[in-house]
Amino acid sequence: MSHRREFWDARYAQEDWAYGTEPNRFxxxxxxxxxxxGSALFPAEGEGxxxxxAAQSGLSVTAVDVSGExxxxxxxxxxxxxxxxxxxxxxxxxxxxxxxxxxxxxLIFAHFPQDRxxxxxxxxxxLLAPGGALVLEGFSRDHRGHxxxxxxxxxxxxxxxxxxxxxxxxxxxxxxxxxxxxxxxxLDEGRYHRGAASVVRLVARCPDRPDTxxxxxxxxxx
Numbered sequence: 161m162s163h164r165r166e167f168w169d170a171r172y173a174q175e176d177w178a179y180g181t182e183p184n185r186f187x188x189x190x191x192x193x194x195x196x197x198g199s200a201l202f203p204a205e206g207e208g209x210x211x212x213x214a215a216q217s218g219l220s221v222t223a224v225d226v227s228g229e230x231x232x233x234x235x236x237x238x239x240x241x242x243x244x245x246x247x248x249x250x251x252x253x254x255x256x257x258x259x260x261x262x263x264x265x266x267l268i269f270a271h272f273p274q275d276r277x278x279x280x281x282x283x284x285x286x287l288l289a290p291g292g293a294l295v296l297e298g299f300s301r302d303h304r305g306h307x308x309x310x311x312x313x314x315x316x317x318x319x320x321x322x323x324x325x326x327x328x329x330x331x332x333x334x335x336x337x338x339x340x341x342x343x344x345x346x347l348d349e350g351r352y353h354r355g356a357a358s359v360v361r362l363v364a365r366c367p368d369r370p371d372t373x374x375x376x377x378x379x380x381x382x
Contacts, residue, residue: 165226171352172207172229179206180350181237183213184268186297186361191217191264194293198263201287203252203280204270208234208245215243219264223247224255252280260289260366267296269314269353271321281331288366294335295363298323300342302358312354314347323360335364 171178187210197218202211205223207230215221215238223234223245231247238245248255253276265284272280288294299315301322306313316322325340340362347353 168227169229172227172233177207177233178350178352179209181209183210184297187266187268187295188213190295190363196264196293199261200264200266201262202266205234206230208237210266210268211245212238212241212243215245216241221245224250224252226251257287259286261287263289263292265294269298271298271316274320278331285332285334290366290368292366293363294332296328297359297361300324300358300360302342306356306358310355312352313357314353325360328360328362332364336367337364339363
């Protein structure tokens with residue numbers, strides 16, 4: 161984990177925000193429509209733009225990231241926006257939370273190491289309270305083409321870390337899928353997410369009853 165921490169600390173130590181201060185557009189749209197209440201978890205949150213937006217929306221927010229530099233930027237942004245967030249510097253796998261502890265979990269460009277991804281995703285599903293929502297946007301396997309033609313397209317350089325719909329559906333198999341799609345979007349998020357990008361988007365809910373099976377339904381959020 162030390163290599164990852166050093167990489168992100170170096171990126172977040174710069175004066176400006178690497179990915180901007182405004183929330184991810186998909187997350188904004190989902191929160192605006194669903195209007196969740198209660199507690200929210202943001203793993204791999206970086207400089208805090210999404211966690212701060214959630215706090216501005218009235219949620220009690222816990223953010224996690226390996227970068228101490230990211231935490232400093234996130235707390236600074238929270239102060240500037242007049243909200244508070246709880247931010248823990250750690251690898252998600254080193255933390256323990258009670259089951260069903262969160263009403264919202266947001267994974268925005270959170271690409272965990274390949275050997276831990278499935279375990280982490282399944283653990284996150286278990287942390288969702290009945291009726292709670294999980295929101296994910298991450299780079300898809302099709303994104304490699306955009307990376308080759310646009311140096312600011314962003315995304316992991318290792319193609320093994322990219323997503324496809326089947327992987328996401330399997331990882332979050334205990335949840336009810338409201339939306340799962342692969343889309344080409346135009347990113348405008350700081351210096352490192354600019355231009356066309358291929359992303360996988362997921363909105364899923366924890367069933368109210370533990371025996372409810374996962375099933376895909378048409379997406380509503382655009």
